[in-house]
Amino acid sequence: MKFDEAKQKFIQGWGSLGSNWGINRTMAQVHALLLISPVSLTTEEIMEELQISRGNANMNLRELITWGLIRKDLKPGNRKEFFYAEKDMWKAAMQIIKERRKRELEPLMQVLGELKNLDKEEKGEGVREFRKTIDNIEDVIAKADSALDKLSRAQDNWLLGGMMKLLK
Amino acid sequence: MKFDEAKQKFIQGWGSLGSNWGINRTMAQVHALLLISPVSLTTEEIMEELQISRGNANMNLRELITWGLIRKDLKPGNRKEFFYAEKDMWKAAMQIIKERRKRELEPLMQVLGELKNLDKEEKGEGVREFRKTIDNIEDVIAKADSALDKLSRAQDNWLLGGMMKLLK
DNA sequence: CTTATCTTTCAATTTATTTTGAAAGTTCAA
């Protein structure tokens, strides 16, 4: 396979993975492009490579920055902005998880918390099942949180010791 | 808070969580409704409760079945189909992860594998970074897989022993 | 069979999301 072909396939693949997970396809493609680029790129280069408009490129670059997946790389004596991606995919994955947790899981947990303020007088089988489901969901979220936390700390300590034996 | 209000909030919240994660909002709402229902429901009841069309209800119910999140509950002497949801949220979560892995991660891993068939002659910094990124992603996926596997087995053995100390 | 009851399909429509590109905004060197 030729390099350019492989590059295209990767960008497409990453894009479609993203869009399946509720992430803008173009954003994922910009991310993919920067991931495999050994040098930081300008907005123009990204527009050219992915054949997208300036507005689109700009918006997705900014969004990627707020996700903590890419950074501006300002080169002295150059007014153009360059962008580069965090290349350590473990860090990137943790970043994505952290961000999504904050954006989507926390609001749900907020709602679940409020739902426990059900009037004490509310009775009936329906209410019982409702409470049970809410408790159950909170439980699973708590466990997932704890597991992710462990995972994240395991990676931090990767070089320090045998923490990763947990994940062998 | 009144029960009906709480119920609505939960269904809406679950629905919007789903849609943020690339899951049809209505599908998530149907799932939510069945999760908190102590009895299995008919298509008609679901249509009524969520104010959706028959086609929509049918399609999402079928999809939930292929995800392994709900089942048909056929009552003898009754031609109507009833539906009920798996109520153990841990099982449901694992089911969702398994399914998404199969649908979205495996195709990507397939592509990544192919991308390693890069012509040996392909040289240059770009190619080096490309290979590095691919390897790195494969690595993260492998670790995530292993962690999930551990997690899943940990839950299976929950009642049997101290497996969960790993996740404290 | 035939009919009543229920489920599935799918083309047309509606709704939601993404993208464009031109205009407005910003920044900096001269």
Add this chain to the structure above:
DNA sequence: TTGAACTTTCAAAATAAATTGAAAGATAAG
């Protein structure tokens, strides 16, 4: 200041995804 170089915004247009509902397809009872 000015204006060239660059970035950001956002209303309109394009695209994608979800929904409807009527028709077709099953199925079982009589």
